[in-house]
Amino acid sequence: MKKFNENKIIKNITRLFNFKSNFKFTDDLLLLKGIGDDSAYWKDTNYAYCTSTDSLVENVHFKLDYFSAIDIGKKSIAVNLSDIAAMGATPLGMLINLGITKKQDERWIDDFYKGVYELSNSYNSPLIGGDLVYSPHLFISVTCFGYRKLDQNSNTEIFLDRSKSNEDDILYVTGFLGDSRAGLDILNSDIYHTPYKTHEQKLIQSHIYKKPRLEVGLKLIENGITNCIDISDGLLIDSERLAVESEISININQKSLPISENLKLAFPDNYLNYALIGGEDYELLFSAPKSMNSLLLDVFEDLNIKLSQIGEIRKGQSEIFLDNELTDVKGWDHFQNQL
C-alpha cells in the first residue's frame, strides 16, 4: 500500500504556484491569501470575500449505513460553513458538485438537497450553483463563499487568520471535544449493538449533526479577536497549525479540556485521547489577550455557547506542550490512514 505524504505534496503545490500575498489584479482588487490556508480571501474597495472547499467521499468520510441522504446533505454544508465560521465571515452562498452512482435514485437526490436546503436556509447561505455528474463512487464537493463589509474606520482584521495568535494570549475552545469522533467509532464498531444507550446515542448525534459556529466567528471579529482555526482534524494537530502559522508555541492544560459526561461514560479510559486527537469536532480554537477574558465570557454567555480556557500562548518555535511537557503531535490524518 502506497503512503502519501500530504504535507510534502501540498508544499510542492505551493512552491509550484509560488503564491505571493498581496497579488494585485487591479489597483483596488487584491488577493490577500491564496493556497496553503483554510480559506483564500481577496478584497476590493468595500468588501472582502473568502472561499473554501471540501470533498466528502463515501466510505472515506462517511458511510451510507448510518448517514441518510438528508443527513449527508446537511453534513456536507456544515463542514464547509465551519471554514467560513473560522474566518469570521458571513455566508454568501455555496456550490455543490454531486457525483452520484447507480445506487442513488431520484428520491435519494431529492432528500440530499432537502438536507442541503435545511442548512442553507438556517444560515442564509443560498445554493447558487453546482454540477451533477455520474460517478462509479459517490462523492460530494462543496465550495462556500463568505463576505465581510469593510469598515474604513475600524481597526479590526479583515478576516480571522491562523497566523495572528500572539504570545501571552489565553487559548480558548468552543463546545465539547471528542464527542463526534467517539460517536463515529461507536457507529463503526461491532461491539455496540442497537438499541444504543442514551449517552452513546448523544455521541452519535454529535457526529451526525454538526453546527457550524458562524455566530461565534462573527462575534470574535467584531470584538477585536485576530485569529481562529476550526479543529476538524483534532485539537493537537490544529493547535500545531495555529502555532506554525503564528510562529508561537502553545501549552494545553489537560484538566481544562471540555469533556462531556457522555464521552467519559462511553470511554472512561481514553476520553482524553478523543479530546486531543479525535478530530471531527468543528469547534473553533482561538487566542486572545488576558485583558479580553471577561468580555469574552460575557459574549459567550449571550451566545449561550460553552467557552473553555484550555491553555496559553508562549514564545517559541511551534512547540505544543501538554501540561508543560513537550509533546509529539499526532492526529488522525485521513489521508495517511486511507492510502
Next chain:
Amino acid sequence: MKKFNENKIIKNITRLFNFKSNFKFTDDLLLLKGIGDDSAYWKDTNYAYCTSTDSLVENVHFKLDYFSAIDIGKKSIAVNLSDIAAMGATPLGMLINLGITKKQDERWIDDFYKGVYELSNSYNSPLIGGDLVYSPHLFISVTCFGYRKLDQNSNTEIFLDRSKSNEDDILYVTGFLGDSRAGLDILNSDIYHTPYKTHEQKLIQSHIYKKPRLEVGLKLIENGITNCIDISDGLLIDSERLAVESEISININQKSLPISENLKLAFPDNYLNYALIGGEDYELLFSAPKSMNSLLLDVFEDLNIKLSQIGEIRKGQSEIFLDNELTDVKGWDHFQNQL
C-alpha cells in the same frame, strides 16, 4: 439500468431553493444570478464576481489511457475557465479538489498540478486553494472565479448572459465545430490504430488541448455584446438553452457551419452530426445586431480567431430550425448516457 432525468432533478432543486434574483445580502451586496445558470454572479459597489464549478470523473469524462496527468490537469482548468469566458469575466483564481486513488503516485499528482499550473499561469488565474482526498475512484472538482470592475458610466452588461439574445440578431460561433468529439471517438474506437494519420492526430489534439476563449468573452462585453454561452454540450442543445433563456427562436444555416478539413476527411458521411451535436467544443456562441457585424469581423481579425455567422435569431418560443426546418434537439447528454 436506471434513467435519471437531469432536467427534472435540476427543476426540483431550483424550486426547493426558490431562488430569487436580486437577493440582497446588504444594501450594496446583491446576488444577481443563482442556481440554474452557467455561472452564478453577485455585485457590490465597484466589482461584480462570477463563479462556476465542474467535476470530471475518470472513465465518465476522461480516460487515463489517453490523458496524461499533465493533460488532465490542463483540461480540468480549461473546461472551467470556459464558463468564465462565456461570462465575459477576467479570471480571479480557482480551487481544485482532487480525489485520488491508490493508482496515482506522487509523480502523477505533481504532474497533474504542473498541467494546472501551465493554464493557471497563461490565464493569470492563480490556484488559491482546494482539497486533496483519497477516493476509490479518481475525480476532479474545479471551481473558478471571475471578476469585472464596474464602470458606472458605461451601459454595457455586468456579465454576458444567456438570457439576453435578441430577435433579428445574427448568430455567431467561434472556431471549428465537431473536431473535439471526433477526436474523442477516434481515441475510443477500436477501428483506429496508432500511428494515427495526420488529420486524425489533429482531431485528437483538439480534444486533449482545449483553449478557453477568455479573450473573446472580454472583447464581446467591451464591445456591447449582451449574450453568450459556451457550447460544451453541443451546438443544438446549447442553442436551445440560449433560445429558452432568451425567449426567442434560432435558425441555423448548415452550410455556414465551420467544419474543418480534418473532420471532413475523417468523417465524410457524418461531419455535420459532429458539428451539430458532438459537444466537447468549448467554443462560444452568441448573437449580435446586424449593425455590429463589421465591428465584430474587425475584432476577431485582431484576435486572430475564426468567427462564423451561422444563423439568425427569430421571434418564437425556443424553437430551433435547421435551414428553416423545425428540428427536434438532441445532444449527447453525459448524464442520460451514463446511468
